[in-house]
Amino acid sequence: MEQRERLLPVEDFETAWRVARLDEPLMPPKAGDLDRELRHLMDRLASELDAVSGSEQMLSPESIQEVQELYLHYERELRALESTLFQRVTSDEPLVESTTSELVHCEGFFTSTEENLRKMLDRLGVRKRRLAFHEAESRDLSRRVRTTREAAAHLQAFAVELVLPPALIQTLTTREKIDETYLEELKRFRNKLAFAGLADVQRTAAYQDLRPVLDQVQNRVIARLEAFLSSQISRLEEPNTNIQILQQNLLLKYRYFAEFLQDVAPGALENIHRAYVGRMSRVYLNLFRQYLDALMELREPDQNLGDMLIVPVMLTSSFAAVWHRLLPTAPSLRLSSMLAGAWTTTRKTSGSVVASGGGNSIGSGGLTSQASSAPSGLVSGTGLASGVGLVHRLKILEALSEPPLVVAVVRNESRSIPAERVFWSVGRMLLETCAAERSFCTEFFGAIESSMLEKIMQPARDQVTERFVQYAASATDLIGLLLCLRIVQAQRAQAHERELSCLETYFTRAELATIPRVKEVLDANEQSLVEADxxxxxxxxxxxxxxxxxxxxxxxxxxxxxxxxxxxxxxxxxxxxxxxxxxxxxxxxxxxxxxxxxxxxxxxxxxxxxxxxxxxxxxxxxxxxxxxxxxxxxxxxxxxxxxxxxxxxxxxxxxxxxxxxxxxxxxxxxxxxxxMNHFREFLTLRRGPTHTSGGHDPHLAEHWRLVLAEFRTDWKIQLEQLSKAVIRSFPNWEIGSVVLKRAFQELRRYNSGLHRVLPWESSTELRALLVDDAALVFEMRRFVKMETDLEPDQAQ
Incomplete structure (x- = not known):
């Protein structure tokens, strides 16, 4: 507690204490000294108390408490002084009598002083009650001031939040350019509308006064935003427009406009929804129609509908129309005309003998198209893939997640594309377009219903579906149909994973169109084989x-x-x-x-x-x-x-x-x-009569000698003729070499086993006529690769 000025200074007590000090000898005071000093002390105390009680300044409870404590202190000091004086006086008898009268006087003084102090305390109590009253009034006044200030602040904020500045109204209603500045002002206006929508605000008189202005400005802003968004959406229908760039770089900049309309005018936003759905459905329909038409122009030509694995040549032209509907799989000519032109001379190529019939060759690498103009990796003239082309066509199943085809790139490459790649690209484009459109609509319009995306994509989806159904209804390429079926199934799984339910109709109808067609083509080919003669x-x-x-x-x-x-x-x-x-x-x-x-x-x-x-x-x-x-x-x-x-x-x-x-x-x-055709007599030696024990048959020995001598003379010539005959029988060198090798191995095996059946009488002479196996192997290696050693079962 801070130090306050005392009502009675401490030095006023020195006179009283001087009488009671024990370190000084008790001297008889002069007549009237004690009375004068005590009176002076009491007067000083009274004057001080009167000065305090007469003051009009407000005393705190702490000051009043201090006065009360001071009074008690004085009382204790005076009582102590009285006791000390009494003890000293009684101890000195000469002084007792002289001070008796003084003590009586002091007692009266103390009594009057006590009365004065009691009155002073009464005045202090009144003062305390007055101070408490003033304190309550002060608190009430402070509360009123605070309430007034808060009310003023609220009124100021109310005015700021509700009142529309002229600059704001002018920007929202008359500003020609809608840009970032307009967007910021629109946000301010939206905040004011949100504030005006509070129930407490709407009960105020100020709101009732401002409501017509708010409604008028709001209606003008709604109309302007609706017209602006409609104009921007109409740009999506302009030719040569990149839709996604326009959506991402322009429309999304103003997605706050859609949020504003959603809050203040849902009906206007619904108009924007309808306008956007209508325009985008037309845009995507035209884009997919153009894309499909361009890819179809680059597609492989359709095959002859009259072909299957086997087509009976006796079919009349009228009855052939029935076979046209059976949808064959492969080549482009009927069997009669195909056979007439399919058998040409053979020519030797590296590692294979090629039959050029039908424009195809057979070699170690499989079936390859000989048409130099046919693009690598595409279908051959038979409608089925060649060995290289088939591998390329099947690779589409490993590239289902690649970007769709670009028409300009395919045209620049001057190549045709099979049907499955056309519909893979279109299906891939559908998936990516649906995903991008859903992402944009969600970001621009907020949470959307699945029906909105369904309405946008339905015309384009139905167009693609109808074109696919038309293709499946007239397709003759079984491989293309099967690949399309696999592609549709894979893309359906991708659509389910990305939750694109709007494409389910396309996948369902595509499967329903493809599966029966595949069965029809398979059955037609099967029936052609069953009925083949x-x-x-x-x-x-x-x-x-x-x-x-x-x-x-x-x-x-x-x-x-x-x-x-x-x-x-x-x-x-x-x-x-x-x-x-x-x-x-x-x-x-x-x-x-x-x-x-x-x-x-x-x-x-x-x-x-x-x-x-x-x-x-x-x-x-x-x-x-x-x-x-x-x-x-x-x-x-x-x-x-x-x-x-x-x-x-x-x-x-x-x-x-x-x-x-x-x-x-x-x-x-x-x-x-x-x-047998080249070594008949030599090979029949073991099958004829033999004589290995008992008796001597000169005719048999002579027969063996003549046959072995003939074999030893012309076996090389016969090997060469055998090789030519076998190889000439096979257009595929690998197959011919296998047959030739087996013939050579059989000849070696037979020659190696002759020594066990030679007639014993002439065995030495005949054994000299046998051809050594090493010589056979050396000569055979001119025509085919041979191993030096025979296998155990062959050597026996």
């Missing part, structure tokens, strides 16, 4: 090579066009069947049916050959072509963790397991026949 196929093919010196041998060495088409089809179907996630059971069933009927057709045609050698050569050429294609599919199955369809892989292995033994049997039979 092997005799007719053989005679027709034979007539097409009738000018050749040995037409049957020439026919045997050629790959039949039906087999060529079947190999193409089987390779393509299996290449897709082994790809995960699933295989089409309908397609796998058709593959088994195709193979069964193809075996029937092949063996039926082979039975028409007069020569067993030509019969086996024909079967080897046909089966070898098919096995080679299936081996290419098996080699393409990845060995890493890439998903592979178990059903498709099992079907591939089943088909190979069925074909390989048949091919092995035919190769072994042909190798034996070829050897």
């Amino acid at each position: 092997p005799r007719m196929l053989y005679e027709t093919a034979l007539s097409s090579v009738g000018s050749e010196p040995d037409s049957e041998m020439e026919l045997a060495r050629r790959v039949h066009p039906v087999v060529q088409r079947y190999a193409d089809l089987a390779q393509a179907l299996l290449a897709m069947a082994v790809r995960a996630p699933s295989s089409d059971a309908m397609m796998l069933k058709s593959l088994h049916m195709f193979q069964r009927e193809m075996h029937r057709v092949l063996h039926g045609m082979a039975e028409r050959f007069q020569s067993a050698q030509n019969r086996n050569a024909f079967l080897i050429n046909q089966l070898g072509t098919i096995v080679e294609r299936l081996n290419q599919v098996a080699d393409s199955i990845p060995s890493d963790s890439t998903p592979v369809s178990g059903a498709g892989r099992d079907t591939l292995h089943d088909m190979l397991d069925e074909l390989r033994p048949r091919l092995e049997t035919c190769m072994n039979q042909l190798a034996e026949l070829a050897l």
